[in-house]
Every structure is written in structure tokens, then in C-alpha cells.
Amino acid sequence: MTQAFTRDEMLHFVSARGVQPSFFDAFDVERQIPDSTLAWLYEEFQKQADVTAPLIASPGKWHPELHGEIELGDGRRMHVEGILPIDAEGYHRLRTPHGQTRLVLCAPDRLATPQRCFGWSVQLYDARTANSWGIGDFADLAALGRIAARSGAGFMLTCPLHAGNLGVQPMASPYSPSSREWLQVLYISIDLIRTTVDVSDLREKARALNQNRIIDRGAVWALKRAALRRIWEGQGNQGGPDCDAWMEEHGENLRSFATFTALTEELGLPWQTWPSEYLHPDSPAVRDWARQHADAVAFHAWLQFLCDRQLGRASRQGVDIVADIAVGFDGGGFDAWHWQDILVFDAEVGAPPDRHNRDGQRWGLPAFSPTGLISVGFDPFIRMVRSALRHAKGLRIDHVMQLWRLFWVPPTGGAAEGAYVRYPHDALLAIIRIEADRTHAWVVGEDMGTVPEYVRPTMNDIDMLGYRAACRVPVSMFTVNTFGATGTHDHATIAGILCGTDPLDMQSAGKTVDWEGERVRQQDLAREAGLPEDGPYTDAQVRQAIRARCQTVAESASRVVVFNLEDAAEVRHRPNMPGTTSTWPNWCLALPRPADEVLGGELAQAIAANANRTRRLAR
Numbered sequence: 030m031t032q033a034f035t036r037d038e039m040l041h042f043v044s045a046r047g048v049q050p051s052f053f054d055a056f057d058v059e060r061q062i063p064d065s066t067l068a069w070l071y072e073e074f075q076k077q078a079d080v081t082a083p084l085i086a087s088p089g090k091w092h093p094e095l096h097g098e099i100e101l102g103d104g105r106r107m108h109v110e111g112i113l114p115i116d117a118e119g120y121h122r123l124r125t126p127h128g129q130t131r132l133v134l135c136a137p138d139r140l141a142t143p144q145r146c147f148g149w150s151v152q153l154y155d156a157r158t159a160n161s162w163g164i165g166d167f168a169d170l171a172a173l174g175r176i177a178a179r180s181g182a183g184f185m186l187t188c189p190l191h192a193g194n195l196g197v198q199p200m201a202s203p204y205s206p207s208s209r210e211w212l213q214v215l216y217i218s219i220d221l222i223r224t225t226v227d228v229s230d231l232r233e234k235a236r237a238l239n240q241n242r243i244i245d246r247g248a249v250w251a252l253k254r255a256a257l258r259r260i261w262e263g264q265g266n267q268g269g270p271d272c273d274a275w276m277e278e279h280g281e282n283l284r285s286f287a288t289f290t291a292l293t294e295e296l297g298l299p300w301q302t303w304p305s306e307y308l309h310p311d312s313p314a315v316r317d318w319a320r321q322h323a324d325a326v327a328f329h330a331w332l333q334f335l336c337d338r339q340l341g342r343a344s345r346q347g348v349d350i351v352a353d354i355a356v357g358f359d360g361g362g363f364d365a366w367h368w369q370d371i372l373v374f375d376a377e378v379g380a381p382p383d384r385h386n387r388d389g390q391r392w393g394l395p396a397f398s399p400t401g402l403i404s405v406g407f408d409p410f411i412r413m414v415r416s417a418l419r420h421a422k423g424l425r426i427d428h429v430m431q432l433w434r435l436f437w438v439p440p441t442g443g444a445a446e447g448a449y450v451r452y453p454h455d456a457l458l459a460i461i462r463i464e465a466d467r468t469h470a471w472v473v474g475e476d477m478g479t480v481p482e483y484v485r486p487t488m489n490d491i492d493m494l495g496y497r498a499a500c501r502v503p504v505s506m507f508t509v510n511t512f513g514a515t516g517t518h519d520h521a522t523i524a525g526i527l528c529g530t531d532p533l534d535m536q537s538a539g540k541t542v543d544w545e546g547e548r549v550r551q552q553d554l555a556r557e558a559g560l561p562e563d564g565p566y567t568d569a570q571v572r573q574a575i576r577a578r579c580q581t582v583a584e585s586a587s588r589v590v591v592f593n594l595e596d597a598a599e600v601r602h603r604p605n606m607p608g609t610t611s612t613w614p615n616w617c618l619a620l621p622r623p624a625d626e627v628l629g630g631e632l633a634q635a636i637a638a639n640a641n642r643t644r645r646l647a648r
Contacts, residue, residue, distance in 0.1 A: 036064065039071040046074045047399055047451035049434065055383035055479050062448045069439050070448060073373060080403045083132040083456045084123065089115040097125040099133065118463060120406070132406055136459035136466075140492045143423065143471040143589050146183030147640040148348065149173070149628065150593045152518060152604055153187050153216060154203070154244060154616065156624035160220060163238030163249040167339035168218035169624060171346050176628045178347025180637035184423055186351040186591055188518065190216065190340065194362050195290070196298055199246040201616040202605075204355040204427065205393060207362030209413040211286050212336035215249060219256045221339055226263035228256040244617045261328050268331040275334050282367075282412065283330055284319070285310055289363045291325035292318065299361025310367050337419070344420040351423030351473075354413065356431050357394030368409050371401025376437040379444045380428075383478055386607055388541070389444025396437055399452050407460055414464045422470050424461075425496075425512075429474025432457045433484055458491060473512040473589070477501060497587065499578060500526070500550075504585045513587030515578055515596055518604045523596045527554050527566055527574045530601040538612040557581060571599055572632055576639070583640040590640065594624060597633035 034042075040050050040062070048070055051061045062070070086092045091111045099109050102119035109123075113135050121133040151173060156165035158172060170187065177185055191206030193199055193213050200207070219228060219235075235252040238245060268276070276283060289300070289310070296303045306314035319326050344350045357378050358364040365372060376396040382389040402410065417424055426432070433454040438447040465472055473494040476484060488495055489510055497507045500516040507513040515523060525531035532547040552562045558577035560570050575596050582590050595604065598620045606613035620627055627633060 034071070036067065039067050043067070043070045043074050046077070047434075048074070049449040049451065052381070052449050052479070054381050060381065060445075063442075063446050065442065066439050066446050066448050069375070070437070070450075073375065077398055077400045078404070080400045081129065081131055082403065082453060083134050083407075085455050085459050086113055086133055086135045087138055088113055088118050088135055095123070095133070097123050099123045118466065120411075120463070132403075134456055134459040134463065136462040138462075138491065140462055140465055141469050141471045142492050143494075144183065145588055145644050147583060147590045147592065147637070147644055148182050148184035148186060148351070149177055149597075150186045150514070150518075150591045151188070151624075152203075152594070152616075153190065155604065155619045156594060157239055157619050158623045158625045159239070160236070161239055162219060162232065162235035162253055164215055164244050164246065165619075165624065166216045166218040167336070167343050168221050170216075170340075170350075171343040172625050173628055174343055174346030174348050174350075176625060177637075180628075180634055181641040182348050182637060183589075184349040184351050184591075186423075186425060187353060189353045189355045189427070191355060191358075192286070192363065194293070194298055194359055195250055196293065197247055199250050200359060200362075201244075201246060203353075203616065205357075205359045206355055206364075207359055208286060208364045208367075209355060209358055210282065210364070210409075210416045211333055212340065214332045214336060215246060215253065216339075217253065217257070217332065217335050218339055219253060219260075221342070222260055222335065224260045224263065226260045228259060231256045231259075239619075242619055242621065243614055244619050246617075257332065258328070261331060266324055266327070268327075268334055272331055272334045275337065276330050279333075283333060284326065285367055286333070286363050287326045287329035288315065288319040289366055290329040291322055294325070295322075299359075300366045301361065309369070341420050344422075349422035350420060351425055352417040352421035353425045354417050354427060356428040356435075357392065357396070360393070360395045364409065365395055368397070368405075371398050371405060371409075372396065373398050373437070375440050376450075377440070378431075379436050379438040379447060380478055381436060381447060382445055388608060389438075389447070390608055391438050391444050396435055396450070397452075399450065403453060403456070407456060410457060411460055411464070414461060418464055418468045418470050422468065424465065424470055424472045426461075426472065426474045428478070429476050429488070429493075429496075430478070430480060430484060432461075432474075433481060454487075458487070458493075461493075462491065475517075477517075494588065497585075499582055504581050507582070507585035507587040509586050509588055511587045511589075513582050513585045513590040515582050515592055519607050521550075521603050522593070522600050523554065523575045523578050524571050524599050524601045525603060526550050527558075527560075527571060528564060528601055531603060534602055534613070535606065538606050538609045540606065540608060554578065568599070575599065575632065576635060579636045580639050580643070583643040590644075592636055592640070594620065594627060594633075597630070597636060598622065598624075598627045599632070 051059050095111050100106050100122045117135050123131045123133045153165045158169045189203040192208040192211040194207040231252050373396045378392050378394040380390040434449045434451045436447045437450050475496040495511040497511045498514045500520040521531035532542045535542050555562045558574040579592050605615045
């Protein structure tokens with residue numbers, strides 16, 4: 030089909046639909062789209078219909094295209110000539126004089142900015158306490174919030190709390206969720222549920238799982254599900270009036286998610302393996318199945334109610350919760366099933382090679398069609414952001430470049446053969462401003478990796494904080510409008526760098542190691558802490574290096590800084606090794622001791638005291 034067209038003709042066609050003909054990689058080398066990738070993209074974009082771009086406006090400000098009859102999101106109808114009312118922030122439909130209907134996104138010009146403060150980054154799954162059922166949970170998050178508040182922290186940044194695929198072996202990565210709108214039921218605290226039902230036998234077995242450093246999500250879910258079913262049946266297979274009202278508020282999307290989750294228990298995963306009559310959420314067979322299995326559907330809706338209530342409680346412990354939004358979702362999960370009509374399943378989201386991942390990355394996530402998103406009024410994106418901010422006062426957007434473009438990797442070939450596809454960033458940023466303004470939330474965009482030159486100026490213009498990690502760039506590059514971090518979940522811990530364990534871990538996992546670069550990082554950290562450049566180092570010296578790095582970050586210009594709970598626990602092995610699957614226990618390493626003991630311990634409290642003093646003096 031594509032052989033009748035020249036490369037230039039295909040480039041012209043796909044470029045007009047958002048594909049970048051070339052890009053500059055992290056090594057400042059211009060990369061052209063390979064011929065095979067171009068042919069694939071040409072065929073893919075031929076399937077997509079043209080759509081009308083939304084109109085982006087500001088309340089009370091002139092817009093040259095804002096003319097006609099408009100229906101505001103609150104139901105008001107009026108004629109407009111260039112200006113919307115000052116109270117018209119939100120999502121509207123404009124009927125132009127030419128009879129065209131356009132989506133209007135009316136957003137504030139800027140985001141809220143946080144006060145100068147510090148916080149803690151918590152990977153909730155690994156933050157177990159003595160009361161945990163084998164995995165960190167919402168009760169543990171609340172306990173950590175109380176400790177953090179007492180030590181002067183302003184917030185806690187959590188890993189994504191998105192719903193994961195369950196089954197015999199639930200998905201481990203919080204960055205490959207089943208749904209970005211719903212919550213992870215593994216984090217439900219059984220002990221927070223008010224019930225007279227006895228689950229002490231299951232509690233004993235679950236707490237025994239805390240003895241194993243490796244988190245066994247399959248065993249955790251088997252025990253938690255048994256407890257939850259017992260409680261559900263003990264209260265008459267109903268959630269009560271509050272639950273009923275909550276379920277009614279969340280409507281059809283909740284019922285669809287609960288139906289999908291119940292279906293997975295009968296038919297397994299991924300959903301692409303199901304009988305054909307269940308492959309689409311709107312099919313009569315799916316509706317019939319949901320009616321015939323009403324109790325199973327109601328049970329899974331109740332679990333989301335529990336998640337929402339427990340996360341809400343955790344967010345009221347004296348520190349703000351900063352939610353993390355993943356860049357995508359698993360192709361075999363709910364979001365992919367629910368939004369399948371606007372997805373490109375052949376495209377795998379990833380990243381080109383860079384200095385930290387020299388082979389590039391394939392993330393196993395399908396991509397939204399840019400025109401598909403527009404055609405449904407950005408509904409999945411709006412729902413995702415609104416859900417994240419339901420209880421959070423801050424938002425971290427993983428791989429914020431996703432708002433401008435995504436790297437599509439073709440179904441065959443390596444990550445280096447991918448291409449960038451542009452997205453309607455002005456609309457996506459407007460949605461973020463609308464939703465964040467409703468809850469007075471601040472936003473940070475994780476802008477590490479291959480970042481186009483136009484991204485950071487735009488972020489700065491709307492007061493979206495950039496992300497700076499001391500494991501990647503000098504702290505001198507931490508500017509005021511940034512979120513400064515000691516490290517991230519994808520990078521070596523401070524102890525791992527100083528002790529040289531991280532490059533050995535990388536080597537054992539089959540990753541390419543820049544030994545000279547690792548040596549330089551180790552020496553820089555040692556000099557910063559006033560330690561000898563050559564190890565080995567004692568435990569006391571490791572703690573000295575951790576305190577020194579945290580103090581350097583605390584003294585930075587960044588408006589907000591964050592410290593990793595793993596560093597306070599002196600962990601030497603990183604939570605996640607990008608580019609690996611089975612050669613490293615990604616997202617499965619619990620902290621070596623209870624998280625409340627770590628955050629309340631001498632090292633964490635010293636870090637907090639130093640940060641409090643430093644941040645106050647710099648105001």
C-alpha cells in the first residue's frame with residue numbers, strides 16, 4: 030500500500046498530523062525516521078479521521094475566535110463576542126456563526142505555586158509497618174503523614190496509586206497500571222474497615238509476609254481478597270448508604286471498571302484473550318454479564334469506595350499528598366479496554382537512547398491517538414487528572430514531555446527506531462490548569478531525559494515546576510521554579526552510589542555500565558560529605574554522605590525539595606532498574622525495616638531538622 034508513495038510524500042502526510050520528521054537525541058545527534066517506521070506511521074495515520082482543535086481561552090480575556098452561541102459547563106447558555114465571563118472557567122461547547130461546534134477550554138493562565146518547603150518521597154508498596162499485610166497500605170501512609178507533619182515536612186510525594194491488574198500475580202509496576210482513574214486495591218488497609226467480622230486468621234498469615242524483603246503481591250492479594258469477601262458477605266453484600274451515594278456519584282465509569290475487574294476474575298488477563306462478545310465494553314454481552322453477576326460488580330465498586338475513603342483519611346494527617354501520574358497504562362488493563370476506540374495498540378510508548386539508558390526504552394504501554402483524544406473531548410485525560418487531585422494538593426506528572434509528544438516505538442525493531450508524535454499540548458496544559466485550580470493544587474512536571482527546547486519555557490510561563498535530581502545534574506542547576514530531589518525511583522540511592530553497589534547491580538541485571546562515570550559520581554559524593562574518595566565506607570560514613578547530599582539539596586534554590594525514604598533507610602539497591610524485566614526485582618523490594626521507624630528514626634529526623642532550618646533561613 031505504501032510502496033506507491035515516496036519518502037517525501039509520506040513525510041509530508043505524517044508531519045501534517047503531528048509526526049516529527051527528525052529529532053535531536055540526548056547526544057545532540059539528529060535522528061531521522063527510519064524508512065520502515067515511516068511506512069508504518071503512514072498507514073497508521075491514514076486510519077485516523079480529521080478533527081477540529083479545541084479553543085483555549087482565559088476567563089474575562091479577549092479571544093479572536095470566541096464568537097457565537099456557547100453552552101457553559103454549568104448549563105448556562107449565552108451569546109459571546111470574544112470574551113467569556115470571569116466565572117466561566119471549565120469546559121464549554123461553542124456553536125460558531127458558521128455552524129461548527131467547538132470544545133472551549135477556559136483555563137486560568139497560571140498554576141498555584143507552593144511555599145518553600147521540603148517533603149518525603151514514599152513508594153507506598155515498600156513502606157510497610159508492623160501492622161501491614163505484606164505491603165504498605167493507606168493506614169501506613171496516614172501514619173507516615175503524622176510523623177512527617179511533626180518533623181515539619183510540607184508534603185509526601187507518593188508513587189502512582191493507580192489501579193493495577195490483579196489476578197494470580199498482580200502487576201508490580203505502579204507505572205504500568207490497569208487504570209489511571211481508579212485506585213490500587215492492594216493498598217486497602219483491612220484493619221481500617223469498621224466491621225465485627227473476624228479476620229484474625231488471615232491477618233496473622235498476612236503479617237508473616239513482612240518477614241520477607243521481597244513483596245509477594247500474589248500472596249498479599251489472596252489474603253486481602255479473602256478478608257474483603259468475608260467482610261462484604263458479613264455485612265449483607267452491601268456497602269451501606271455512604272457507599273451507595275458514592276457509587277451513584279461516580280456513575281457509569283465506576284460500573285464499567287467494576288465490571289471489567291469482575292470479568293478478569295472469570296476470564297483472566299489480558300482482555301484481548303476473552304471471547305469476542307466481551308471484547309468491547311459497550312457490547313450487549315458485557316451488559317448482560319454485569320446484570321447476572323451484580324454482586325461481583327458491586328463488590329469491586331465497594332473496594333474503590335474503601336480506597337477513596339482511606340486515601341482521603343491519609344491526606345488529612347497534617348501534610349499534603351502529592352499524587353504521581355504515570356505516563357501510560359497496561360495494554361491488557363481497564364483503560365485500554367475502556368478507551369480502545371481511540372488507542373493505537375501497535376505503537377508502544379518508550380524513549381530513545383540517552384546517557385542513562387543507552388539502549389533506549391520500551392515501556393509496554395499503548396498510545397492514545399492525538400485525534401482520538403480530541404474526538405472524545407479529552408475525557409480520559411480529564412478523568413485521570415481529576416481523580417489524582419481528589420485528595421492531593423500537588424501533582425507530579427511523570428515524563429511531562431508526554432503532554433507535548435510521545436515516542437512511538439513500532440511493533441518490530443528496537444527503541445532507537447521509534448519516532449516522536451505530537452499531542453495537543455495547549456489543550457492538555459489548559460485541562461491541568463483547570464483541574465488544579467479547582468483544588469488549589471501545585472504541579473511539577475518530570476522533565477528529565479530528551480526534552481525539546483520549548484517545553485521548559487512553557488512550563489515556567491504557567492508556573493509548572495520542573496524536576497531536578499541530584500543524581501543526574503549538579504545542584505547548582507536547581508533553579509527557583511523547580512522541584513529538587515536527591516534522586517528518583519529509577520536511579521541509584523545515595524548509599525548505592527557511595528558504596529559502589531549500584532553499578533554492580535546494573536551489571537548483574539545485564540545493563541551497560543559506564544564505570545568511569547560511576548567512579549566520578551562516587552568521588553563527588555564522597556567529597557561533598559568530606560570523606561576519603563576511596564572506600565570501603567562504614568555505616569556511619571554512609572549516613573554522613575546521605576545527610577550531606579540531603580543538606581546540599583535543602584540549600585538549593587528549588588522552591589520545593591524532596592528526600593527519598595529509601596535514603597533515610599540507608600538502602601543500597603534501587604527500587605527499579607529501567608530496561609529490565611526479570612533480572613531485577615523491580616518494585617518488589619520492601620524497606621529493610623518498618624517505614625514508621627525509618628521516618629521517625631535519627632537519620633530522617635536529622636535530615637528534616639536541617640531542611641527545616643535551611644529552608645526557613647532562605648525565605
